[in-house]
Amino acid sequence: MNYKHLLILLSIVLVSSCKNETYSLTKIEGKKITITDTLAIDPDVDAYIKPFRESLNKDMNTVLSYAPETYTKNDGDLNTAIGNLMADAVMQESNPIFNKRTGNNIDMVLLNHGGIRSILSKGNITTRTGFEIMPFENSIVVVALKGPQIDSLTTYLSRAKxxxxxxxxxLTLDKNYSITQALVNNKPIDKDKTYYVATNDYLYNGGDGMRFFQTNDSLYVLNYKIRNAMLDYFKKVDTIKPVIDNRFIQTK
Known part of the structure; x- marks a missing residue:
């Protein structure tokens, strides 16, 4: 074999050896590592995050107000002290923002019972309390609804119980859960009037089956979280005094 033929043979061998191989995954192996107190803390990592942890805890433990009693979302049939507190806080804190932008006032607030994620314990109310009650990032929106949509809203509430x-x-229901009275700002619902209803973005998009929000005149996004409204409210009140009242009742 001469040198020419040898070079050709070597070239063929090299080209063949450089072809892309096709691989396929046949098995994945792993093991569960449970995070417990037995795992050693990396001192370097712990030292790095220590100042951030201390600063966060300081902010979260800042005392904002005081609760004379413990309040839960199960302390009433159709309205609860903690739910009334949350709705009233949204009304009080978001209306000035809405009024400044539009010249109008919020007529009513509707939130959801399931959005209350913790009790409000007797004692100091801190920033952490606000995050525990409302851990979600839900923001306040104001929806312009006509009278017929408000009727749909009240019907929803009467059926949801x-x-x-x-x-x-x-809102007042009879013993069969039929609506006997529905007032907004202490006045009967006017089918031709536009009402401005504050709620959160989750409910506006149909959460909890609240589909009546989608038939509306306008939507106003306040870029203001419900949790922040509550924290701002707590900062202004030395001692909270939420109560169960007659805003949503059933006559026997």
Missing amino acids: RPHPISGLQ
Whole structure:
């Protein structure tokens, strides 16, 4: 074999050896590592995050107000003290923002009972308390609804039979859960009037089956979280005094 033929043979061998191989996954192996107190803390990592942890805990433990009693979302049939507190806080803190932008006022607030994620314990109310009650990032929106949509809203509440937090609305049901009275700002619902209803983005998008929000005149996004409204409210009140009242009741 001469050198020419040898070079050709070597070239063929090299080209063949450089072809891309096709691989396929046949098995994945792993093991569960349980995070417990037995795992050693990396001192370097712990030292790095220590100042951030201490600063966060300082902020979260800042005392904002005081609760004379413990309040839970199960302390009432159709309205609860903690739910009323949340709805009233949203009304009080978000209306100035809405009024400044539009010249109008919020007529009522509707939130959802399931959005209350913790009790409000007797004692100091801290920033951490606000995060525990409302851990979600839900933001406040204001929806412009005509009278017929408000009727749909009240019908929803009468059928749900749950203490969804409301403010600005007074709703009375009979023993069969039929509506006997529905007032907004202490006045009967006017089918031709536009009402401005504050809620959160989750409910506006149909959460908890609240589909009546989608038929509306306008939507106003306040870029203001419900949790922040509550924290701002706590900062202004030395001692909270939420109560169960007659905003949503059933006559026997």
